[in-house]
Amino acid sequence: MSDSxxxxxxxxxxxxxxxxxxxxxxxxxxxxxRRFPEQTRTAQEAAAAIGCELxxxxxxxxxxxxGVPVLxxxxxxxxxxxxxxRRELGAEKVTRARADVxxxxxxxxxxxxxxxxHATRTRVLADRSLLGHDVVWAAAGTPYAVFPMAPATLVAHxxxxxxxxxETAE
Numbered sequence: 001m002s003d004s005x006x007x008x009x010x011x012x013x014x015x016x017x018x019x020x021x022x023x024x025x026x027x028x029x030x031x032x033x034r035r036f037p038e039q040t041r042t043a044q045e046a047a048a049a050i051g052c053e054l055x056x057x058x059x060x061x062x063x064x065x066x067g068v069p070v071l072x073x074x075x076x077x078x079x080x081x082x083x084x085x086r087r088e089l090g091a092e093k094v095t096r097a098r099a100d101v102x103x104x105x106x107x108x109x110x111x112x113x114x115x116x117x118h119a120t121r122t123r124v125l126a127d128r129s130l131l132g133h134d135v136v137w138a139a140a141g142t143p144y145a146v147f148p149m150a151p152a153t154l155v156a157h158x159x160x161x162x163x164x165x166x167e168t169a170e
Contacts, residue, residue, distance in 0.1 A: 014141025016107055020117025024157055033140045033147045041111030041143040043076030050137055050146060053077070058130055058138040058154060060113040062102045062122075065091035069105035073115055073126040073160055075136070080127075084165040088125060111143040116158040126160035 012035030057076030
């Protein structure tokens with residue numbers, strides 16, 4: 001039997017993420033986490049496993065803005081425009097964070113980074129494209145697990161600022 005701070009042992013979510021869900025009062029999401037036998041590290045893999053549109057996947061991407069980690073939440077069908085992120089943050093340089101920086105900032109490996117419940121607090125930008133769906137799916141701390149959530153709720157729990165940082169065709 002688990003108390004209010006201990007996740008059930010049968011959860012498909014990463015234990016740290018399950019703990020974060022409980023701390024946020026989102027324990028009802030724990031049984032909704034879906035685990036797949038094959039990895040869902042990419043948005044394409046996740047969408048295929050879930051049976052949803054690619055744009056219903058919420059990618060949690062860590063970038064380095066002048067060396068400081070920042071989380072960008074983006075729909076699975078789109079790419080992040082680094083110049084728009086740079087302008088949004090007032091940074092001189094924005095690059096994709098190295099794998100060790102991602103793990104240090106979030107506590108999770110690339111391909112399993114959830115949108116919240118990270119080891120450290122980072123600035124969060126959420127692209128408005130996520131709001132085009134009633135439900136989006138995001139990583140639950142491992143490359144094998146995802147969870148569903150209304151995008152506005154997800155952005156709120158992530159502490160995200162809604163922005164337009166999606167690449168557009170020229």
